[in-house]
Amino acid sequence: MLGYTITQWLFGILSFLAIMFALMVVFSRNPVNSVLYLVLTFFCIAGHYLLLNAQFLAVVHIAVYAGAIMVLFLFVIMLMNLNQDSEPQKTAISKAIAGIVGGLLLVVLVGALRGTELLGIQQYGHSEIGLVKNLGKVLFSEFLFPFEIVSILLLSALVGAIMIGKKEIK
Amino acid sequence: MINGISINMYLLLSTVLFIIGAVGVMARRNTIILFMCIELMLNAVNLLLVAFSALHNDSSGQVFVFFIMAVAAAEVAVGLAILSMIYRNSKSIDSDLLSKLKH
Numbered sequence: 374m375l376g377y378t379i380t381q382w383l384f385g386i387l388s389f390l391a392i393m394f395a396l397m398v399v400f401s402r403n404p405v406n407s408v409l410y411l412v413l414t415f416f417c418i419a420g421h422y423l424l425l426n427a428q429f430l431a432v433v434h435i436a437v438y439a440g441a442i443m444v445l446f447l448f449v450i451m452l453m454n455l456n457q458d459s460e461p462q463k464t465a466i467s468k469a470i471a472g473i474v475g476g477l478l479l480v481v482l483v484g485a486l487r488g489t490e491l492l493g494i495q496q497y498g499h500s501e502i503g504l505v506k507n508l509g510k511v512l513f514s515e516f517l518f519p520f521e522i523v524s525i526l527l528l529s530a531l532v533g534a535i536m537i538g539k540k541e542i543k
Numbered sequence: 544m545i546n547g548i549s550i551n552m553y554l555l556l557s558t559v560l561f562i563i564g565a566v567g568v569m570a571r572r573n574t575i576i577l578f579m580c581i582e583l584m585l586n587a588v589n590l591l592l593v594a595f596s597a598l599h600n601d602s603s604g605q606v607f608v609f610f611i612m613a614v615a616a617a618e619v620a621v622g623l624a625i626l627s628m629i630y631r632n633s634k635s636i637d638s639d640l641l642s643k644l645k646h
Contacts, residue, residue, distance in 0.1 A: 378547050380546045380547050380548065381547055381548060384548050384552065388552075388556050391556070391560065392556070392559055392560065392563070395560055395563045395564070395583055396563060398563075398567065398576075398579055398580070398583065399563060399566060399567035399570065399571065399576075399580065404573060404575055404576060407575075407576055407579055408579065411579050411582065411583070414583065414586075415586065418586055418589075418590055421556075421590055421593075422590075422593055424546060424548075425545060425546075425593050425594055425596075425597040426546075426597055427593050427596070427597065427605055430593060430605055430608055430609075433609070433612065434589075434612070437612050437616060438582070438586075438612075441616065442582065442615070442616060442619050445619060445620070445623060446575065446578070446579065446619075446623070449575065449623045449626065449627060450575060452627065453627070453630050453636065462572065463570060463571070463572055463639075467569075467570075468570050470569075471566055471569035471570035472566060472570070474566075474569060475562050475563075475565055475566035475569065478562055478565065479558065479559070479562045482558045482561075482562070483555065483558060486551070486554045486555070486558065487551070489551065489554065502596070502597075502600060502601070502602040502605065503597075503602075503605060507602060508602055508605060508606065511602045511603070511606055512606055512609070515603075515606075516606050519610060523610055523613045523614075526613065526614065526617055527613060527616070527617055529617075530616075530617030530618075530620050530621050531620065533620075533621050533624070534620045534621050534623075534624040535624075537621065537624040537625055537628055538624040538627060538628065
């Protein structure tokens with residue numbers, strides 16, 4: 374197909390969709406639509422993970438982001454009853470400045486990264502590092518201490534969220 | 544090259560996603576959408592970490608992505624709790640109104 378392999382076609386389509394949905398997140402007026410477009414962006418990124426042989430990470434990404442975090446966003450939006458287009462808008466000039474700053478940042482980053490030559494990389498071994506078995510071995514041997522610290526972080530975030538969200542603290 | 548795709552393409556894609564998130568943070572006033580744009584930027588970085596992990600055939604990058612996901616979940620939980628508290632007190636989540644600490 375025009376000299377491209379199927380993987381390259383998939384990469385192109387997923388990239389295009391991810392960028393389009395990401396733009397829709399920023400530009401749609403209704404917050405609920407933004408959340409739904411963000412979920413679609415996350416599905417595209419999960420597809421990229423599958424292309425990169427990170428199968429377990431793709432599943433975790435969908436479960437954690439599309440399943441948990443985005444549902445939390447939707448709950449909060451519906452609790453606040455913000456699903457009408459009542460958001461005050463920034464002035465046109467500050468929007469234009471934001472666009473210019475973003476464009477300049479894009480130019481700088483692309484210019485800095487374009488000529489990158491990655492030297493000294495030799496690929497070896499098999500590409501099964503994304504499977505549960507191999508990731509679990511690394512996670513529970515080499516990264517055991519950060520793993521325990523993350524559990525404490527999640528616990529403290531849980532306690533903090535409840536403390537902040539309570540009506541009044543006696 | 545990862546499966547016939549150059550790493551430069553992944554660099555470009557992640558840069559574009561990150562810039563979209565950054566422009567969203569600068570251009571919107573709804574605080575919930577600012578949070579979503581921060582998630583978008585985190586995901587651009589995650590994608591690049593996984594791409595380099597596949598390039599080097601090293602699973603450390605994917606473990607870092609796990610940790611970033613856990614930190615993002617904690618951040619969203621606390622952030623949305625703060626946001627609902629602000630909404631309860633001021634009936635608005637406009638980010639331009641939250642400037643009391645400035646004075």
